[in-house]
Amino acid sequence: MATEVILPRLGQGMETGTIVRWLKSEGDAVAKGEPLFELDTDKVTQEVEAEASGVLLKIAVAEGEVPVGKTVAFIGSEGESVPEAENASDANAAQETPSDNLSQALSEQPAVAEPVLEPLPSGNGRIKASPLARRLARELNVDLASLHGTGPDGRIVADDVESAQSGTPKLTSDKLSQAPSVSGELERVPLTNIRKTIARRLTEAWQIPVFQLQASADMTRANALVARLRERDPDVRITVTDVLAKVSAQALMRHREVNAEFTEDAILLHPSANVGIAVAAPQGLVVPVIRGAERLSLAEIAAVRADIVGRARDNKLRAGDLDGGTFTISNLGMYAVESFTAVLNPPQAAIVAVGATEDRVVPVDGELAVRPMLTLTATFDHRAVDGAPAAAFLQTLAESLEDPGLAL
């Protein structure tokens, strides 16, 4: 009996996933634990491993969005027959009666039956078509199964697809190979799941009543600390972000009302500071989390941060990397941004936006001095936190940055 490959639930709240591509083809041998296909969820793109060993008998869903729990493929032994995917375990699919199907099919029948040339069977039922013909068929929306191949061994070639496109001007391969779009043409970038999630969550966040507080910190000592730690251990490249994560975690533990989450009937105060770092990954904004940051040393934070940020940039995050954050740091300091306000990252009650460290003239002991200054802008969920405790938190944060020894 063939084993069904079910679309797995990779994280809480995941209802559907999008199959990006299969890493195995029908007929391939697969071993349990081998990557089988790439799944794009609303958080990450992840490889899904085979749950059983054998031969990949059939791919029921080649690509596209699929509900969790649906059968997407079958693994079994060579030559084993496979139940129809639709009948398998897709309880949600509406069952059509045979008569419905028949009447529908009849009503769609063209008035005059056209002679249909059957594609030559190629042994395993696969349609034989050149890569170019397949691409053209995709782009021109031509069903390869309806074509008759005129190439060697009945292969469907580009000409066959183009001549099937009756009424449309014949596309030459020249036109197709002109990759760059004509200037002035509107470019359409389809939404990825991650983009959709960013849009949905930020729209939700915009409904929350928030307020912002701003404070600046003299970074002289923090910079010296970073420089000294880098000198002592060049292998662990400590950054200002690491110091920020560390002092934020300490400040959150001291002001637990900020390390909070607003729910309908209670405010939840988290026991640990799980600090999220906003990362501009190629596929979009992601916020991997440094767990229990208040208990980690600066070097440990740097190691964790390097790992998760690196994997975020390589699109290799796992769903678990993004769960459970209680606070977020969004640092645009590398872009020479003086200060900015960040949108809340629900259900977290606070996020801090970090600008660039820049030399500013500041009064020190009644004299003018030039100091490296950093501006922090924190956004708070007013339903969970009031102004005074929020201000106390930001003050602790700024003071800890000015004198990191206090936080360590």
Next chain:
Amino acid sequence: MPELTYREAVRDTLIQAMRSDDDVFIMGEDIAEMGGSMGVTQGLLAEFGPERVRNTPISEMALAGAAIGAAMQGMRPVAEIMYEDFMTLAAEQIVNQAAKHRYMSGGQVTVPVVFRTQGGAGWSPGAQHAQQLEAWFVHIPGLKVVFASTPEDVRGLLWTAIYDDNPVVFFEHRTLYPIKGEVPDEIEPIPLGKARVHREGEDVTVIATGRLVHESLRAAEEAASEGISVEVVDPRTLQPLDEETLVASVKKTNRAVVAHEAVTRMGFGAEVAAVLQYQAFDWLDAPIERVGAKFAPLPFSPVMENFVVPHAEDVLVAIKRTVGK
């Protein structure tokens, strides 16, 4: 524009480089009084003397090693390996020494040496004097590999090879030495890694090297009379490879044939086919055809030799297969 044979073009480049630069010298077996077994270096001894036109003992390993040593000391030696088949004897020096020193010294040592050699069938030299072994050397990181097919190309490419700071294996083809072609008045250096489109076409791209460039041009002519438009491209430098030009051509024509005189199996064309299928997969309308010698030692018998190595007719058959005719 003067007309030179391929042989004269090689000789002219050596002479001009040696006249303009004292660091350039040549060495090899019988290259001095005899002028080389293919006559390429005739007359050079008289002009440059035995210091700069050096006969070596019959040891390819020793002469390759000496050339590498001279290059590491700042000279620009051009060593002639009489037959491509004898490159196997020099392989230790070329593969393990010349190709590695720049890397292993962290860039402190360069090895600006050229190994000129020639091979190729068509005159019954037998199994040990006509092999095409370019695939052996394109497999070695640290070497550049050139295979010129025309007098103009061999002149411009040899000049660049001499002045490249890396070891260059420079293949010439025995049967191309007498062919004539126009060359620029002054040597125009041709950058390594730049392919040449010999003939433009719409239906299929033939990527050919060495003698097969000429066979492919003949096949293209024949195909044109049957209504098939063939583009013929010579990579000229096999390493580094001008992937951009090759891929662009195949994206235009949607079909490809790779052609060389070396045996097809594991040949240079296999790598080209791999590059094309990966970078132009969605543009291919037919399997990539490969043309090369049959997998056999070269026979001495002219009839059998002719049977084993590829000719224009073989290229034409491959072209027709790609367009389904």
